[in-house]
Amino acid sequence: QVHLQESGPGLVKPSETLSLICTVSGGSISNSYWSWIRQSAGKALEWIGRIYPSGSTYNNPSLNSRVTMSVDTSKNQLSLRLTSVTAADTAVYYCARTILDFGGTSGVSFDYWGQGALVTVSS
Amino acid sequence: QSALTQPASVSGSPGQSITISCTGTSSDVGRYNYVSWYQHHPGKAPKLILYNVNNRPSGISIRFSGSKSGNTASLTISGLQAEDEADYFCGSYTSSSTSFVFGTETKITVL
Numbered sequence: 001q002v003h004l005q006e007s008g009p010g011l012v013k014p015s016e017t018l019s020l021i022c023t024v025s026g027g028s029i030s031n032s033y034w035s036w037i038r039q040s041a042g043k044a045l046e047w048i049g050r051i052y053p054s055g056s057t058y059n060n061p062s063l064n065s066r067v068t069m070s071v072d073t074s075k076n077q078l079s080l081r082l083t084s085v086t087a088a089d090t091a092v093y094y095c096a097r098t099i100l101d102f103g104g105t106s107g108v109s110f111d112y113w114g115q116g117a118l119v120t121v122s123s
Numbered sequence: 124q125s126a127l128t129q130p131a132s133v134s135g136s137p138g139q140s141i142t143i144s145c146t147g148t149s150s151d152v153g154r155y156n157y158v159s160w161y162q163h164h165p166g167k168a169p170k171l172i173l174y175n176v177n178n179r180p181s182g183i184s185i186r187f188s189g190s191k192s193g194n195t196a197s198l199t200i201s202g203l204q205a206e207d208e209a210d211y212f213c214g215s216y217t218s219s220s221t222s223f224v225f226g227t228e229t230k231i232t233v234l
Binding site for chain 2: 004035107108
């Protein structure tokens, strides 16, 4: 059973950088896509971006220039950096394994998620 | 890219069937059969319960079923049980540059 756990500071000051780690256990991160997703209070979840361990990434254009994702296969970890944060970035941040099997039987979905990390942006 | 629209809440008695709608556009739900549904108990990890509109991952109860018509997908929970009380949200692949879009979550209450 794949298990994901997000970790990082729960409080970030405005204009600073939000940094989160997602530790994956129960399986290798090497052969899957991984996404970061967030949910602000009272709003729908928002897909932030995805990464493949080869280094290939694709971000939501609404956040594109502020987002950096990376993978450390030796530690089985993903990381997310979001720069120049504002109060609008306050949210619960999730990492999730992403299934991208266009035209195949597995389809497109997020089959394993972490329980989320609340990040508050405030001075 | 706007979020998919779901009702804020749905309730039902044990044993009943309930249906949650998920309305999108011709760019997402209407265009692809890549609609998925998730069960989310607050504070816990969301759980995939349906993918590709109506496919259940291993271990998911047959009480969960899905369908799609036009720009609207639906999740039906039959034989409602107390353990089904949770938040549910849908997701869809989209042709827009955002790639994925999610619903606004529906709280299921078992009376």
